[in-house]
Amino acid sequence: MAIPRTENTFKLPDLDENKTPEKPKSIRLGTPRGRVTASNARLLAFAGMFPGVDSESLSVLNRSQPSRISAGGELMTVRGTEQYLRKLYNLDALEKFRDAVSGVTSYGLSKLGIAYAHEFDYDMTHAASLDGISIERLKHYRMIARVAAQFASPAGFFKGSLGVEPVGLDQLISEHEMRAAFTPVQRQLVENKKQGKSNDYGKLRLELLKRALTDAQDGRIEWSNLLEAHPVLYTIGYPRRENSKLKYVHQPDLVINLDKDRKQKSQNILVEVELNKKSWDQYDSILATLKSELDKPYVYARAVYFTIGSGVETLLRKVDAAGDYKLFSSGKLTVLPICNRDGDPLRPANRVRVQTH
Structure with a gap:
């Protein structure tokens, strides 16, 4: 008889939230003991x-x-x-x-x-x-x-595989930064629903993107500043439509902002870090969404999945072929292994199976 699987609900231990941050009096460069360099x-x-x-x-x-x-x-x-x-x-x-x-x-x-x-x-x-x-x-x-x-x-690390030189920390757009931009919009959509107004994020994003592109084309904003001015656009979303595969809201794990020298088309990379394989239908929806997004590179130019093992890539390629999305053949979607600092791909953890006596 197999041991039933239970959900792990443990959280990290609470830290002292009453500790008041103290601004350091002085921080000198160098490496003396007890100083931040x-x-x-x-x-x-x-x-x-x-x-x-x-x-x-x-x-x-x-x-x-x-x-x-x-x-x-x-x-x-x-x-x-x-x-x-x-x-x-x-x-x-x-x-x-x-x-x-x-x-x-x-x-x-x-x-x-x-x-x-x-x-x-x-x-x-x-x-x-x-x-x-x-x-x-x-x-x-x-x-x-x-x-x-x-x-x-x-x-x-990614000069050869992606043609990307080392980026600054300010070019790494974290999940927390994207969430901070999206949360006020999400709250407004909740209020809209209470008032009988549209709460469709995809529709809102499409309208915002149109306004932002017009501002850039008319010279009211630099192309390179488009996403700094409208960071909520990092969160993908498409209008709700019956039988549509496109996701209403999709937030990547990470974005690499390469738009410093952007003219019109974005150069940004959407990054997903996939440790566990999703279902066929889930990937079908995601790839349909990526195709729609990357065919018009206003926010993203390409997407990269980082995985451990070959299972995710194998399924992604099957779904891509079945949906005729051509994301792999067009170079818009790449799958790379998560590697250690020496460049060796990480291996899937061995599964421990229960044996009864």
Whole structure:
């Protein structure tokens, strides 16, 4: 008799919310004991953008500095990064949580850490806490952080596969940033429904996009500023129509904003980090939505799925062929493996099967 499966509802332990952030009196550059430096302030900023990040992912964000025993210039080692993280944790700049099953420690930014990151001119408006993330979601957040860190790494992880040079942290649009832009609109749509007005996000987005494109074409706004002016457009949505496959609301896991030199067509990359395979119908709806979105590249130019193992890609290709979406053949959709810092693809975890006696 198999043991019945139960839903894990554990949350990360509560942190001290009464702790008042204290703005540091002075933060000097360099590496003296007990101080936040420019290089580890970058680690703080990233942890605020992507709570759940682990030490391996943070290790690819910086290069080592010259020293008496090293010429520097290589990526920081994981061990060296962990030493920095311990220092930052002792300075109350970081939160952390160790998963007793995987043994992995995840990091997030504390309130004091937000103040420290501000001192180095990082915009922490959308910083999110590690506290309250469910254990079920923690691995997903950790893998999103890994992919984001590799896009920002000076090592240029995606130069060959995607033709993308290392990006700045400000070019990484996190789920939290997208949610912050979408939530006020969502509230307004709820109020609209109460008042008998349209609560169709897809219709609202289409109208907003038309206005934004007209403003750009008429020179009232620069093309490169279109999404900075209207960040809610990162969240995809299509009007509700009977028998339509297109999703009413779809928010990606991550966006790489490459619109700095944009003229008309967007260059942005929509990123999905897929750890578990969805159903055929779910992917059919997603791919139909992606085709509609990418055929008119006003917000996104292409999409990339990052996966572990081959199962997701195999199913995506089958659905793409059956729906005649041609996303793979057109180069608008790519699937890449989630890799460690050495470029080796992660392997699916072995499933432990119950055996009764």
